[in-house]
Amino acid sequence: MMDVLFAWLQASSSALWCAGVFVAGAVVGLVLSRVVARRMALAWIGGLVLGVASLGSVWAAEYFEPLPRFVLDTQDIGQVVPAGQGMLGWLADRVHGRKYLVLSFDDGPSNPRTDSAILAILARHHAHAVFFSVCAHAQSAEGRAALRADAAAGDLVEDHSWTHPHLPQESAAALHHEIADSRVFLRQLTGQPVDWFRPPFGQADAAVRAQIRQAGMQEVMWGANSEDSWLRSPAQIQYWSTRQAYNGAILLMHSHATTAAALDATLTDLEGMGYRFVIPSLHPDE
Numbered sequence: 001m002m003d004v005l006f007a008w009l010q011a012s013s014s015a016l017w018c019a020g021v022f023v024a025g026a027v028v029g030l031v032l033s034r035v036v037a038r039r040m041a042l043a044w045i046g047g048l049v050l051g052v053a054s055l056g057s058v059w060a061a062e063y064f065e066p067l068p069r070f071v072l073d074t075q076d077i078g079q080v081v082p083a084g085q086g087m088l089g090w091l092a093d094r095v096h097g098r099k100y101l102v103l104s105f106d107d108g109p110s111n112p113r114t115d116s117a118i119l120a121i122l123a124r125h126h127a128h129a130v131f132f133s134v135c136a137h138a139q140s141a142e143g144r145a146a147l148r149a150d151a152a153a154g155d156l157v158e159d160h161s162w163t164h165p166h167l168p169q170e171s172a173a174a175l176h177h178e179i180a181d182s183r184v185f186l187r188q189l190t191g192q193p194v195d196w197f198r199p200p201f202g203q204a205d206a207a208v209r210a211q212i213r214q215a216g217m218q219e220v221m222w223g224a225n226s227e228d229s230w231l232r233s234p235a236q237i238q239y240w241s242t243r244q245a246y247n248g249a250i251l252l253m254h255s256h257a258t259t260a261a262a263l264d265a266t267l268t269d270l271e272g273m274g275y276r277f278v279i280p281s282l283h284p285d286e
């Protein structure tokens with residue numbers, strides 16, 4: 001309730017504008033009531049006020065465009081939902097057809113060429129992404145540098161295990177290494193909190209989930225799939241990314257050369273569809 005009020009206060013110029021139009025409508029109605037029947041005049045006023053109010057909303061929405069904060073949807077861990085979005089922000093999204101997508105890249109770091117290509121394309125689109133990283137890929141100086149570069153660019157480096165195994169087949173000790181140790185490694189490497197864990201192959205059972213919780217992370221999946229884990233043509237990856245994207249979805253991609261080749265055109269297509277690329281607020285208390 002307070003944030004709705006706050007949004008209105010911030011857009012008080014548009015509220016004044018709507019009030020002014022309301023008064024103008026009343027004056028026009030008064031003048032009309034001298035000329036035509038009273039009922040007709042009331043219809044005129046109502047129509048005018050409604051029409052102008054919706055025009056005012058469109059104007060206010062364009063004028064006032066706060067980017068909402070996003071958090072993981074607790075019902076569906078493949079998507080995010082806006083947290084504390086004001087009424088005008090909600091309206092602005094509807095009026096302007098704005099949609100939101102979380103870009104996620106699994107299995108990196110890959111190689112310097114692919115990693116830096118992905119970062120450069122994201123920067124060109126003013127986009128940020130979540131990198132679900134495999135610690136075994138980050139043991140070389142190049143691998144560590146790639147993850148530090150991701151974090152320095154404002155992207156999120158999150159946990160995708162140490163060796164990318166099928167976790168439900170692992171022992172408790174191995175699970176601890178794959179989940180908790182990898183979190184510590186990534187935190188120390190980037191100097192940033194690591195709060196999300198995406199299980200390799202999307203495979204998790206009760207024991208895996210318990211370890212993720214114990215390590216202080218949230219399990220995360222995806223709601224849209226670029227299908228780039230098996231497709232080898234950039235055009236196909238572009239096609240599936242745009243086809244599967246929906247408002248609030250987390251899009252699954254990989255730090256692969258083919259994905260890097262498809263990325264620029266894919267992001268351009270998605271922007272054309274109204275998407276903005278957001279990263280969730282993961283660390284509210286840090």
Ligand SMILES: [Zn+2]
Binds near residue numbers: 106
């Ligand atoms: Zn993976």
